[in-house]
Amino acid sequence: xxxxxxxxxxxxxxxxxxxxxxxxxxxxxxxGCCDGSAPMCYPAGEFRTGSSDVLLASLAVDGVPEPxxxxxxxxxxxxxxxxxxxxxxxxxxxxxxxxxAPDGVRFLIRSRLAA
Numbered sequence: 001x002x003x004x005x006x007x008x009x010x011x012x013x014x015x016x017x018x019x020x021x022x023x024x025x026x027x028x029x030x031x032g033c034c035d036g037s038a039p040m041c042y043p044a045g046e047f048r049t050g051s052s053d054v055l056l057a058s059l060a061v062d063g064v065p066e067p068x069x070x071x072x073x074x075x076x077x078x079x080x081x082x083x084x085x086x087x088x089x090x091x092x093x094x095x096x097x098x099x100x101a102p103d104g105v106r107f108l109i110r111s112r113l114a115a
Contacts, residue, residue, distance in 0.1 A: 005057035005070045007087045011107065014089050015041075016063045018099050025099070027070045027087065028053070029109065039087055039107045040098040044069070056085070083111040 007015065019025055024044035040047070044066075049055075054077045058067035070087070072080070089105050100107060 003057055003084075005059060005085045005087065007059060007061060008089070011087045011089045012061050012063075014100060014103070014105065014107075015061050015068060017103075019061075019064050019068075022099055024066050025064075025068050027068065027107070029070075029072045029076060038098075039070070039109055041100055041107060042097075043099070047071075059087075080111065082114050084114050086110040086112075 015025060018041060022043050026042055026044045026047065027039045028042065028047045028049065029039045049071050052074050053071045054074050055069060056072055056077065057070040059070055061068055070085075086109065087107055088110050089100070089107055091104065092106050093101060093104065098107065
């Protein structure tokens with residue numbers, strides 16, 4: 001069975017780099033407008049999750065000793081539950097709250113319908 005969330009090699013490389021600088025990591029995607037629809041990367045536990053969030057995956061990234069949790073708002077997941085998500089990275093500046101922002105790149109989600 002295919003995981004709901006995966007990462008590209010470029011995203012895995014960035015995750016390893018961020019892990020080296022910031023310690024354990026997590027992602028959250030809120031589904032808001034603008035950068036809110038992009039996955040935000042935080043130090044693990046820095047973004048408080050609750051009953052309005054769904055843990056979609058605990059990502060195993062080569063070179064990262066612990067799983068990287070990927071959370072999404074429940075309202076967003078209700079709309080996207082029929083998709084498979086891939087975390088990727090592209091040049092450009094995203095949200096100032098996500099850890100990769102100072103590096104001049106940003107995480108984004110590529111989605112496809114589940115088979």
